[in-house]
Amino acid sequence: MAAIINGSLVLLLVAAAVSAFLLRVLFYKTGFIYAVKKQWRSVEDCFHVYQIFKVPEFNDGKQENLLYRKVSAYLQSLPSIEDSDFTNLFTGRSRHDIVLRLDPNQVVHDTFLGARVSWVNDDTGPARVFALRIRKADKRRILRPYLQHIHTVSDELDQRKRELRLYVNSEWDPARSGGRGRWRSVPFTHPSTLETIAMEPDLKNRVKSDLELFLKSQQYYHRLGRVWKRSFLLYGPSGTGKSSFVAAMANFLSYDVYDIDLSRITDDADLRTLLLETSSRSVIVIEDLDRFLMEKPGSVSLSGILNFMDGILSSCCAEERIMVFTMNSKDHIDPAILRPGRIDVHIHFPLCDFSSFRSLANSCLGVTDHKLFPQVEEIFQTGARLSPAEIGELMITNRNSPNRALKSVITALRTGGDARVPTKIGQRLCEDVSSSADSSGIFFKDSNAIKDIKRLYGFLRIKSSRKSSHSFDEASGQNVR
Ligand SMILES: Nc1ncnc2c1ncn2[C@@H]1O[C@H](COP(=O)(O)OP(=O)(O)OP(=O)(O)O)[C@@H](O)[C@H]1O
Ligand SMILES: [Mg+2]
Incomplete structure (x- = not known):
């Protein structure tokens, strides 16, 4: 009798284990849960009233509707399009990009502020249309912020995808009116990133967070009545990575770079005009400011530079800008430049430890x-x-x-560096830079312009003034203020 009971107990346990296994396979390895959820949603849909908002590709005058393009970019970035039952894959602008695109009449879902909305790619009529389906109960609460959110996300995506450019100012030409056309540009392809720069990890993280915060701070700056810009002073001996860091910042922010060569500027008004011709979302760089101020060429005055730093000018043109000044040492700099509040962040670049x-x-x-x-x-x-x-x-x-x-x-x-290789530091990279400028076939009328590009990267000048260890000044402890 006991043997029979034991036998049936074992059978029961085996049956329970098999059922648990089958249920697990049914729930997790098949689309059962997904199918149930889908059915449940369609039942739920029957009890709500929906409103449809159409975003056609063209307006009545056959002009492109920019919102259509923004919605398209936004939908391509949604995780739900990756999870949808089917979708189209295309190559993007660069060879390695893969873009997901909706099929005609395909529906993709999105959630915003707790509300569920869906988009249909209506490709059936004479013109393409995206149709937004939104519950009437949610419309008042989320429609405007949702559209704003689409604008913001698509602008960010555009910004990330766009090719960055490096601008340098050419000689002043009296034949041209004002500074118009003074900027020359090439694609900015410098490979430096914050990851490739060797610097103290904690300092690097602080700078990274600072830049990330800056990107999100438009409202904050405006509330304070300030221009949305941030300025950095990078100082330290030659070859410590200041120029590379500027390139890394630009790559991190996806900003264009404007490299201002002060020696080519005739006077303060000229500097102002050049600044007015820069665009937003850019890093504006003045390299070797200490050398320029010490040489005092008489073209741009100290007050011209101070005005340039202060943002009064920036307020009348584009904002969302980073200004960077580099110098080898702060020792002989006019205190007016270094006074608190003028340059937001000071970063010391020491020799290698x-x-x-x-x-x-x-x-x-x-x-x-x-x-x-x-x-x-x-x-x-x-x-x-x-x-x-x-x-x-x-x-x-x-x-x-x-x-x-x-x-x-x-x-x-x-030996204090005497075993250095005979090649000039950076020579190889320098060749890369000039060849990339050439191959792009762009814009430079004179060979000086190519030198400008090289100068930005700091490869032509390997200054002999490598400073001894006193360059590890006490300020390194308060690198980021
Ligand atoms: N901290 C660093 N981490 C990684 N690479 C560095 C660093 N510092 C310098 N380098 C490398 O050394 C070369 C020269 O650096 P860079 O031009 O950025 O120095 P710099 O501080 O701007 O010098 P200068 O004051 O002469 O303009 C670059 O190829 C760069 O990659
Ligand atoms: Mg440099």
């Missing part, structure tokens, strides 16, 4: 640890310093042999 060295070894040689590291650390502890540019170049030149690369870094540190 052991931590930056490790970061460079990782990026240039793919080495995170090595038997020579303790020796390198010891030399750094004695106060020996080289710029990241010098160390990076030694590593790049010897990248096939990490051992040789590290040995040459050790020798260079011991």
Whole structure:
């Protein structure tokens, strides 16, 4: 009797396990739950009144309806289009882009502020139309903010997709009226990113958060009655990554770069005119401000520069701009430039220490640890310093042999840089830059312009004024203010 009971218990357990397994397969491995949810939604739909808003591709005058394009970009970015039962895949503007597009009459759902809406791609009539279906009960609450949200998202997507450009100012030409046409541009393809810059991780994160916050702060700046701009001072010895950091910032923000060559500016009014001709969403750079102020060429005055920094000018033209000034040292700078509130963030770029060295070894040689590291650390502890540019170049030149690369870094540190490779730092990249400018076939009438591009990247000048360790000034502790 007991044996029979035991037998049926085992059978029951096996049956329960099999049923649990089958239920699991039914619920999770098939579309059962999805199908039930879908049915439930269609039942729910019967009890609501809906309103339809159409967004046609063209208006009555056959002009393009910009909202149609924005909605199209917005819908392509929705996660729900990826999850839909079917959709079309196309290549985007660049070869590697893949774009998802709705089929005719395909429906895609979206949620906004807790409300569920759907879009239909109505492709059946003579003109294409997107139809927004929204519950009447939700309309009053969400329609306007939802359309605003579509504007914002599609603008951001546009911004991200667009090709960045690098502008440089050409010589003043009396034949041209004012500064119009003074900017020359090439595609901005500098590969530097915040990830490729070797700098103290905490500082890098703070700068990153600062830039992210800036991007979202339009309302905040306006509420304060301020122009939506932010300015940075990057200072430190030559070859420590200031110019690369400017490029990294531009790439991070997806902003164009305007590189102002002060030596080509005739007077304060000329500087003003140039600024008025820059566009929003741009990084405006003045490199080597210390050198310019010390040389005092007499063209642009200190007050012209201060006005340029202060944003009074910026208020009359485009905003959402970052201004960056670079210099080797703050030592001999007029205090008016450095006074609190004038330049929002000061960032010190020091010569390489052991931590930056490790970061460079990782990026240039793919080495995170090595038997020579303790020796390198010891030399750094004695106060020996080289710029990241010098160390990076030694590593790049010897990248096939990490051992040789590290040995040459050790020798260079011991001899104060005399074991440097004979190639000029950055020469290779410099060639890349000029060839990219040439291949784009763009805009430069004179070879000076190409030099300008190279100057921005700081590759033509490897200044001999590499400063000793006193460049690690105390301000490095308060790098970002
Ligand atoms: N911190 C760094 N991290 C990674 N690479 C760096 C760093 N600093 C310099 N480099 C490399 O060294 C080269 C020169 O750097 P960069 O032109 O940015 O220096 P800089 O501070 O602007 O110098 P200068 O004051 O002479 O203009 C670039 O190829 C850059 O990639
Ligand atoms: Mg530079």
